[in-house]
Amino acid sequence: MDASPSIRSSSRARTSERGFVLLAAIVLAVLYFGLMELLLLDSARELNEAQRFRSRVLATVLAENAAELTTVDLVNGHSQIVNQEDAAGSMKASLVSGGANQFEIHAEGRTKGVAAQHSNLTVIGEVNGAQIRINYTYHSQ
Secondary structure (H helix, E strand, O other), X not given: OOOOOXXXXXXXXXXXXXXXXXXXXXXXXXXXXXXXXXXXXXXXXXXXXXXXXXXXXXXXXXXXHHHHHHOOOOXXXXXXXXXXXXXXXXXXXXXXXXXXXXXXXXXXXXXXXXXXXXXXXEEEEEEEOOEEEEEEEEEEO
């Protein structure tokens, strides 16, 4: 039995590898949690950008809807002032007659919520009989 090596001689208890493995595990854990934190920060930033984009689009749609509601009876020479509000936001619009069948619509849309946005729309056109012709539209945020 003296010729066979002892089981104790292969034990890692006498080597300095335990400290290295522990240090490597701690470094990997710190790097892993750092990566998770970066992913969380990036996803939060993307969510904020998506909310702002959605609000900008919704504000533009509200302004366009207000302009359309103002022109419901434009051919007959009647216009209405729009001032409505709901859970998504508010819309306002008014029609100004420019004389000689000219018209100008000023519309505004405002959203509510986390990333509130504002949009303006100006529509310039003319009415010829039963035809409505849009000459120019201008959107601004």
